Amino acid sequence: MNTRRATAKSLALNTLLSLGRLMQNRNVTYRMIEAFRAAMLNGGISAGADALGISQPAMSRLIADLQRSVGFPLFAKAGRTVKPTDEANALMTKVQQSFLGLEQITDFSAQLRKQKLGRLSICTVPSIGHSVMPAIVRQLRAQFPDVLINLSVTSYVDVAKQVRTRQADIGLTADTLSLGDLETVAEFTSTCVCIGTAQWLDPNATHIGVEALSGMPFITPTGTFQSRLEAWFEANGVQVDAMIEASLFQSISDLCLEGLGVSIVDPMTGARHRARGGVTLPISPAMGYTIYATAMSDARLSSPTRELLRLVGMANKEHITPADDSMS
Numbered sequence: 001m002n003t004r005r006a007t008a009k010s011l012a013l014n015t016l017l018s019l020g021r022l023m024q025n026r027n028v029t030y031r032m033i034e035a036f037r038a039a040m041l042n043g044g045i046s047a048g049a050d051a052l053g054i055s056q057p058a059m060s061r062l063i064a065d066l067q068r069s070v071g072f073p074l075f076a077k078a079g080r081t082v083k084p085t086d087e088a089n090a091l092m093t094k095v096q097q098s099f100l101g102l103e104q105i106t107d108f109s110a111q112l113r114k115q116k117l118g119r120l121s122i123c124t125v126p127s128i129g130h131s132v133m134p135a136i137v138r139q140l141r142a143q144f145p146d147v148l149i150n151l152s153v154t155s156y157v158d159v160a161k162q163v164r165t166r167q168a169d170i171g172l173t174a175d176t177l178s179l180g181d182l183e184t185v186a187e188f189t190s191t192c193v194c195i196g197t198a199q200w201l202d203p204n205a206t207h208i209g210v211e212a213l214s215g216m217p218f219i220t221p222t223g224t225f226q227s228r229l230e231a232w233f234e235a236n237g238v239q240v241d242a243m244i245e246a247s248l249f250q251s252i253s254d255l256c257l258e259g260l261g262v263s264i265v266d267p268m269t270g271a272r273h274r275a276r277g278g279v280t281l282p283i284s285p286a287m288g289y290t291i292y293a294t295a296m297s298d299a300r301l302s303s304p305t306r307e308l309l310r311l312v313g314m315a316n317k318e319h320i321t322p323a324d325d326s327m328s
Contacts, residue, residue, distance in 0.1 A: 028069045033095060035062035036074065040092045044082060045075065120304040121150040123168035128291060129153030130250045131268035132315040139311055144304045156224060163294055170305055171294040172312065174266065175224055185301065186293040186309045188316035191286040193270035195253060196262035201279040208281045210236045217261030219244045219252050229264060232287050253278065268315065291316060 039048035039059070049059035067074050074088040084092070120140070124133060130153065137149055152162060156175055162168040163182060170185075194201065194208050200216050201208065210233070218240035220226060233240060244260060246252045249269040256263055257278050265273070266289045270280040293309055295301065301309075 124172035
């Protein structure tokens with residue numbers, strides 16, 4: 001028994017020494033080692049060739065070249081089959097260790113890549129977050145499956161706060177945030193639309209004049225958009241019958257769908273309103289609506305962030321009406 005153990009130990013030692021010489025042999029290629037490993041793992045040269053997607057003659061040549069380099073046979077015929085030799089089994093142990101090391105390097109590289117591109121934090125006002133952002137996040141996930149996406153839908157003030165404190169990589173608002181260390185990195189301009197139901201708006205109309213709104217119950221947006229809207233009405237000599245106020249465009253759309261009146265919202269909310277069964281019409285004269293993308297002035301925009309901006313731009317273009325072309 002001791003003699004057998006000594007023989008096996010001597011064989012393994014000699015094989016490992018041969019592997020060391022093998023690695024120093026410039027005639028040995030990675031492809032040869034890969035072919036040998038595939039043959040061992042798949043139970044034969046033919047099966048190994050299938051696993052690598054190469055022909056059996058090509059596989060046999062690689063094994064033959066490797067056998068010449070190591071100086072001992074790796075496979076021997078046993079009846080109608082070919083079996084690995086004892087030396088091949090000993091060699092496989094070392095080869096597996098080497099491949100395990102390569103796999104660890106590959107896994108570590110993937111972790112480094114995830115750390116570099118692994119998180120995208122988006123902070124947006126509700127008009128954008130409740131309309132186009134779900135579809136945009138879906139597209140981002142498809143392109144960057146290893147990236148964790150954080151979406152925060154909040155007020156204009158909180159968007160500015162989260163970007164300035166670096167809790168968010170990018171902020172999306174309908175007002176500029178170019179204050180202090182904040183910088184506008186992209187702008188997407190279109191025009192607002194009028195929303196309601198067939199009770200108040202003609203579904204077949206191409207647009208609605210602002211003067212027509214004076215005779216309809218109006219649902220007024222609050223916040224910074226309200227002051228812009230009031231100035232626009234005043235400039236056009238129109239006074240609306242404001243019966244309801246609401247802070248979110250989403251809520252305004254819900255109220256309009258209940259038949260409670262009409263309102264003016266951003267074009268993306270307008271598109272969603274139409275998809276939910278409401279009526280959405282361009283307004284004449286046009287009232288501009290701009291999305292501002294904001295980041296810290298010293299921030300480097302990652303690939304996911306740049307793709308986010310591209311998708312926001314595409315979503316904005318989808319909701320530009322022919323009358324908006326001059327503003328785009």
